[in-house]
Amino acid sequence: MCPAIPASSPVHPNRIRILSPGPPGPPSAGPVVYWMFRDQRLRDNWALLHAAHLAAAASAPLAVAFALFPGPPFLLGARARHLLFMLRSLRRLLLLSPFPFFLLLHSPPSHSLPALLRRLSASALVADFSPLRPFRSALDHIVRSVGADVAVHQVDAHNVVPVWAASDHLEYSARTLRSKIHRLLPEYLVEFPELPAPAIPWTGEKPLEIDWDELFTDINREVGDAPEITWCEPGEDAAMETLLGTNDGFLTKRIRNYDTDRNDPTKPRGLSGLSPYLHFGQISAQRCALEARARRSSNPKAVDAFLEELIVRRELADNFCYYQPKYDSLDGAWEWARKTLMEHAVDKREHIYTREQLEKAQTADPLWNASQLEMVYHGKMHGFMRMYWAKKILEWTNKPEEALSIAIYLNDKYEIDGRDPNGYVGCMWSICGVHDQGWKERPVFGKIRYMNYAGCKRKFDVDAYISYVNRL
Numbered sequence: 001m002c003p004a005i006p007a008s009s010p011v012h013p014n015r016i017r018i019l020s021p022g023p024p025g026p027p028s029a030g031p032v033v034y035w036m037f038r039d040q041r042l043r044d045n046w047a048l049l050h051a052a053h054l055a056a057a058a059s060a061p062l063a064v065a066f067a068l069f070p071g072p073p074f075l076l077g078a079r080a081r082h083l084l085f086m087l088r089s090l091r092r093l094l095l096l097s098p099f100p101f102f103l104l105l106h107s108p109p110s111h112s113l114p115a116l117l118r119r120l121s122a123s124a125l126v127a128d129f130s131p132l133r134p135f136r137s138a139l140d141h142i143v144r145s146v147g148a149d150v151a152v153h154q155v156d157a158h159n160v161v162p163v164w165a166a167s168d169h170l171e172y173s174a175r176t177l178r179s180k181i182h183r184l185l186p187e188y189l190v191e192f193p194e195l196p197a198p199a200i201p202w203t204g205e206k207p208l209e210i211d212w213d214e215l216f217t218d219i220n221r222e223v224g225d226a227p228e229i230t231w232c233e234p235g236e237d238a239a240m241e242t243l244l245g246t247n248d249g250f251l252t253k254r255i256r257n258y259d260t261d262r263n264d265p266t267k268p269r270g271l272s273g274l275s276p277y278l279h280f281g282q283i284s285a286q287r288c289a290l291e292a293r294a295r296r297s298s299n300p301k302a303v304d305a306f307l308e309e310l311i312v313r314r315e316l317a318d319n320f321c322y323y324q325p326k327y328d329s330l331d332g333a334w335e336w337a338r339k340t341l342m343e344h345a346v347d348k349r350e351h352i353y354t355r356e357q358l359e360k361a362q363t364a365d366p367l368w369n370a371s372q373l374e375m376v377y378h379g380k381m382h383g384f385m386r387m388y389w390a391k392k393i394l395e396w397t398n399k400p401e402e403a404l405s406i407a408i409y410l411n412d413k414y415e416i417d418g419r420d421p422n423g424y425v426g427c428m429w430s431i432c433g434v435h436d437q438g439w440k441e442r443p444v445f446g447k448i449r450y451m452n453y454a455g456c457k458r459k460f461d462v463d464a465y466i467s468y469v470n471r472l
């Protein structure tokens with residue numbers, strides 16, 4: 001049997017879940033395989049660190065595997081902009097990895113992973129964590145498929161406080177999760193150790209060569225309707241540059257007024273710009289938090305505001321998707337919100353737009369159209385505008401379910417950081433009141449928080465934002 005959790009492991013034991021203990025008997029020296037899917041990095045990665053220590057303790061070699069969910073609609077409808085951002089970074093990881101790196105392209109992970117484990121006579125699989133249904137069902141399938149032959153461990157390498165350690169139930173709001181997270185930070189927000197060199201050299205099967213040009217051409221042909229974005233360089237180095245770069249790094253140059261500027265869409269540099277990297281796991285949120293905390297004394301207000309978004313809000317989204325299987329449906333909303341939305345579903349709307357009109361930014365509201373175009377062409381809408389954007393979809397469609405499904409469809413198709421728990425929760429917050437409270441009742445919205453053009457005009461220079469988007 002593969003050792004449960006090596007005593008020498010630097011990984012907090014509550015970060016690891018043993019999904020299958022593996023066969024009884026003495027430890028096998030079959031390879032340990034790390035299935036990377038949400039945390040696509042070699043640095044600061046608790047799952048990879050756990051796999052490396054497991055391999056060292058069993059005197060076994062270690063390999064890394066990444067499996068594409070192949071063919072349109074790929075995973076959660078990924079488009080060229082998502083796949084190319086991800087694959088360009090993975091191409092570099094393949095070159096840099098001290099371990100053989102298997103990129104599995106041709107069948108879904110529920111098939112390609114068990115087949116690889118069998119071919120390699122693997123003793124253990126270490127998997128990342130994601131609360132989203134397709135990953136969970138693929139992992140369940142893999143655990144069933146390998147049976148008792150292979151130990152399967154899962155490590156939450158994405159959250160600072162592992163989702164199951166932060167709370168064992170669906171939290172009502174940031175208020176109820178915040179104190180739990182803060183209490184656990186001293187235990188989990190700790191420095192990462194170095195990734196150890198391979199304990200045993202790899203002598204097994206060699207990963208197949210990838211024809212990258214062909215792969216990229218296929219992707220552009222099949223899902224090029226949200227084409228690649230070029231302003232945001234993919235990869236671990238680019239992510240660290242965005243965080244700490246000497247020219248324009250967020251913590252080094254741009255964080256000063258984060259607590260106020262983050263709500264001003266005319267100041268896009270006021271945000272960190274880290275969401276593409278966090279979404280694809282090209283940087284660890286824990287690294288961002290450690291670096292921010294180290295600079296807190298010079299700017300406590302801005303750092304605290306950033307840590308609130310980065311840790312509490314982001315991990316609240318994982319909590320929601322983990323404990324609420326209907327995280328992308330009106331059925332996943334709280335009772336009060338469902339009731340008020342259904343009561344107002346019959347209210348007369350001033351405008352009704354189809355999904356196609358919305359997608360093409362053909363509404364009577366130039367501010368909304370600008371935000372939609374920012375998302376379609378730039379691939380990242382400003383955080384403040386995302387709230388206004390989603391709430392207007394509720395106002396302009398026939399039913400709340402329709403509004404939610406259109407918002408999620410557009411968000412997932414065009415946002416570079418889309419197809420993420422933050423996206424599902426952002427849409428659910430805006431349209432279904434999740435993690436929010438009831439407000440003064442009004443037509444269409446019922447008790448869901450309302451936003452309008454006049455409010456935006458009071459908050460920021462709407463025309464300046466529209467001209468900024470036109471220049472993109």
Ligand code: FAD
Pocket residue numbers: 262271272273274275276278279309310311313314315317381382383384386387390411415417418419420422423424425426427429430
């Ligand atoms: P920063 O303000 O610098 O934030 C730093 C990090 O904190 C973000 O990268 C993110 O990981 C986290 N964060 C910030 N705001 C939130 C929030 N409200 N909820 C949870 N985590 C947060 N975020 C996504 O990552 N992917 C999405 O698809 C997504 N869709 C959204 C849709 C709607 C309708 C709404 C209202 C919000 C959505 N968000 C989404 C949350 C938020 O708008 C983005 O995380 C943020 O704009 C990303 O830019 P940034 O990294 O520069 O932000």
